[in-house]
Amino acid sequence: MSEYDKITEQSSLHNNLEKMSSEDLLKKINLEDKKVAEAVTEVIPKITELVDALVERFQKGGRLFYIGAGTSGRLGILDASEIPPTFGMSHEKVIGIIAGGDGAIRKAVEFAEDNTLQAWKDLQEFDIDENDTLIGIAASGTTPYVLGGIKDAKANGLLTAGITNNPGSPLATQTDIPIAINVGPEFVTGSTRMKSGTSQKLVLNMISTALMIRIGRVKGNKMIDMQLSNNKLVDRGTRYLVDALDMNYDEAEIALKKYGSVRDAIKAYQN
Incomplete structure (x- = not known):
């Protein structure tokens, strides 16, 4: 060419x-x-x-x-x-x-x-x-x-x-x-x-x-393994858990911070 x-x-x-x-x-x-x-x-x-x-x-x-x-x-x-x-x-x-x-x-x-x-x-x-x-x-x-x-x-x-x-x-x-x-x-x-x-x-x-x-890094349409590196992402992850686990925002935020990721929090609460 x-x-x-x-x-x-x-x-x-x-x-x-x-x-x-x-x-x-x-x-x-x-x-x-x-x-x-x-x-x-x-x-x-x-x-x-x-x-x-x-x-x-x-x-x-x-x-x-x-x-x-x-x-x-x-x-x-x-x-x-x-x-x-x-x-x-x-x-x-x-x-x-x-x-x-x-x-x-x-x-x-x-x-x-x-x-x-x-x-x-x-x-x-x-x-x-x-x-x-x-x-x-x-x-x-x-x-x-x-x-x-x-x-x-x-x-x-x-x-x-x-x-x-x-x-x-x-x-x-x-x-x-x-x-x-x-x-x-x-x-x-x-x-x-x-x-x-x-x-x-x-x-x-x-x-x-x-x-x-x-390869499994998304559940439904949510980023369940995203890094919680700023307040915006912590808020996003918390809202994901509110929807996934039918809990209030404060409970979801505590769960997210305890387990460190949306994936691990969902796994902990659904087992």
Whole structure:
């Protein structure tokens, strides 16, 4: 795939942006954003395949790794970082890695994404094995850091998946489970932090949330293993117990603080 074949590099459907009013700009950005959810709908079968595979591998002790550069890397780290407080999972179960290291989360590291060997070196710090899964995230589908990591992971028996916005790109053809989301050209030509990034965030939400539900971290529609790390979450957990155990708010709060989680409080009172 040449640079000019990439959907993510195609010219915007809108021109003379600098002549538009603020309202016109916002309306047209919103018009493009409306296309994202429909594009994600088209790849649900592949997301389903990945989630089912992840459930099986997690039950064997496997973990989920994300790798990416720039916006894509940051989105992987964001998704991974939200799993412990939301679902009570260890930080060691879903891990996001960005080209250039943690410093690249806030500030771009020049040429970090061009190193084809570094991703596997980064992954080696986690003693990965064949039960783990590696998801490469790259809007272009050509990021060397990501492709190198995928190649090495496959050679070492890991399940690999790719989230890209260019169907037919190397990431879409070299992974076991490709998720290629065609959102069309960006509003600002080539600015993949926009529609491409939005689509990646949606898909990451779907993957991790569905996985956590499937492995038992949700009951009914409630987060029963969330970390009680602030007053808002203590209140939320208390209200969950009010509904689940038919007790008043004060009793529920005492029970929650005694047992430390919604799950353990429900278990204690229903046994």
